[in-house]
Amino acid sequence: MNGLEEITSALADLEEEQTLQLVRKAIEEGIPPGNILGACQNGMAEIGSRFESGDYFVSDLIMSGEIFKQVGAILDPLLESGGMEKLGKVVFGTVHGDIHDIGKDIVVNMLKSAGFEVIDLGVDVPVAKFVSALQESGATVLGMSGLLTLAFDAMKETINAVTAAGLRDKVHIMIGGGPVDGNVCKAVGADQWGNDAQQAVKLAKQWLVPAC
Amino acid sequence: MPMSKEMKGAVVPDPKQPDRPPSARPAKLICCRVMIDELMPFLPEGTATEVVEISLHIHPDQLREHLQRAIDASDGIYDPIFLGYGLCSKAVVGLVARNSRLVIPKTDDCIELFLGSRQARIDQLASEPGTFFLTQGYIGDGASMVFSEHERAVARYGEERAERLIQTMMSHYKRLVYIRTAHATSLESDREYAHAMAARFRLRYEEMDGTSEWLGQLIAGNWDDRFVLVGPGERLELRHFTD
Numbered sequence: 038m039n040g041l042e043e044i045t046s047a048l049a050d051l052e053e054e055q056t057l058q059l060v061r062k063a064i065e066e067g068i069p070p071g072n073i074l075g076a077c078q079n080g081m082a083e084i085g086s087r088f089e090s091g092d093y094f095v096s097d098l099i100m101s102g103e104i105f106k107q108v109g110a111i112l113d114p115l116l117e118s119g120g121m122e123k124l125g126k127v128v129f130g131t132v133h134g135d136i137h138d139i140g141k142d143i144v145v146n147m148l149k150s151a152g153f154e155v156i157d158l159g160v161d162v163p164v165a166k167f168v169s170a171l172q173e174s175g176a177t178v179l180g181m182s183g184l185l186t187l188a189f190d191a192m193k194e195t196i197n198a199v200t201a202a203g204l205r206d207k208v209h210i211m212i213g214g215g216p217v218d219g220n221v222c223k224a225v226g227a228d229q230w231g232n233d234a235q236q237a238v239k240l241a242k243q244w245l246v247p248a249c
Numbered sequence: 250m251p252m253s254k255e256m257k258g259a260v261v262p263d264p265k266q267p268d269r270p271p272s273a274r275p276a277k278l279i280c281c282r283v284m285i286d287e288l289m290p291f292l293p294e295g296t297a298t299e300v301v302e303i304s305l306h307i308h309p310d311q312l313r314e315h316l317q318r319a320i321d322a323s324d325g326i327y328d329p330i331f332l333g334y335g336l337c338s339k340a341v342v343g344l345v346a347r348n349s350r351l352v353i354p355k356t357d358d359c360i361e362l363f364l365g366s367r368q369a370r371i372d373q374l375a376s377e378p379g380t381f382f383l384t385q386g387y388i389g390d391g392a393s394m395v396f397s398e399h400e401r402a403v404a405r406y407g408e409e410r411a412e413r414l415i416q417t418m419m420s421h422y423k424r425l426v427y428i429r430t431a432h433a434t435s436l437e438s439d440r441e442y443a444h445a446m447a448a449r450f451r452l453r454y455e456e457m458d459g460t461s462e463w464l465g466q467l468i469a470g471n472w473d474d475r476f477v478l479v480g481p482g483e484r485l486e487l488r489h490f491t492d
Binding site: 091096099100103133134138139161184216218220221 | 336379402413
């Protein structure tokens with residue numbers, strides 16, 4: 038197993054200290070930070086699969102987010118100085134009236150690990166905050182999460198406000214969360230919907246990375 | 250138990266076809282453990298019942314497969330088949346019985362059901378979006394899912410890291426509400442548990458009365474617009490819960 042494979046494996050096994058040690062070691066050995074990030078992305082994808090298959094639980098996903106955050110703190114400065122460009126900006130949040138963040142955090146982490154700059158607005162996000170975040174960041178992707186069917190109204194309100202602000206033509210909108218499907222997507226006025234974090238990454242790449 | 254008694258107890262009329270005689274087949278209940286204690290008082294003696302573990306909710310696809318298998322094993326033998334569930338993150342979307350009717354409360358989940366209405370849920374969340382609800386059903390299954398998740402995390406990551414994880418999971422919750430369901434039998438010990446959890450996660454503790462009227466209507470066959478009823482061969486769809 039080479040250094041990068043070791044990183045993937047340690048992260049997939051949720052070995053916090055070992056992952057961080059291996060990342061530092063790889064940097065010292067001169068492995069390009071982009072490759073180290075790639076190894077971590079593979080580890081995160083493996084974690085997603087283990088959750089799907091029932092081997093990992095919610096606390097494990099949170100743990101993976103914590104480790105990935107620390108890896109990001111080590112790699113980010115190197116990636117920036119190394120000329121690594123972000124794939125694009127995404128504004129993300131759980132709509133107002135809903136405080137569920139676990140699913141949202143998983144998507145945010147996966148988007149970050151895939152190379153997107155994510156402006157995470159948190160939970161119970163007021164309509165106006167979504168709009169101003171889009172205006173200030175210039176992001177062209179908006180992601181909204183909600184776990185109850187009650188969230189549909191808030192999603193619709195937010196999209197109407199994005200339209201009223203004159204941004205709708207410039208912004209791709211995805212929604213996700215337990216009760217969402219294609220009909221809900223159409224009803225609230227979003228462009229696409231997703232069932233899991235991989236789908237969110239796929240959509241963001243479709244929209245922001247022309248080659249995909 | 251003699252079959253005639255079972256049938257007598259659970260025969261339910263078909264409000265979609267009032268001219269037709271009631272179903273000659275006995276009803277069956279397939280329900281989540283979280284609501285069995287509240288359903289029991291309404292069930293005619295001898296009603297066939299299958300209780301499914303709460304933990305299957307973690308993976309809605311797996312819960313759906315489990316429920317479909319349970320329906321398949323009852324299909325055509327029982328009618329209607331009551332589902333003691335809500336939408337539950339779309340776990341029930343796609344379920345179908347070929348030769349029986351399926352009836353299910355039109356609700357996101359059991360919290361709404363025990364609060365009594367969608368509006369009651371909206372009111373509760375408007376006053377405090379960060380509310381964690383507990384009922385006897387959750388506690389009775391050996392601790393609610395989040396809190397038992399903590400025990401698992403301690404075993405895997407040790408006390409300190411597990412604490413960090415659980416605090417992250419609970420970080421947006423401000424209030425814990427223990428819903429006193431109508432047929433709760435372990436009120437004192439539940440209250441003690443709920444109090445302890447509230448203190449542990451620094452949540453404001455409140456209690457409120459719940460209702461099981463919705464479940465009573467399910468079993469009694471009073472299926473108004475708070476229920477989804479699909480006929481043989483018709484799939485449960487998300488739109489049934491949102492229209």
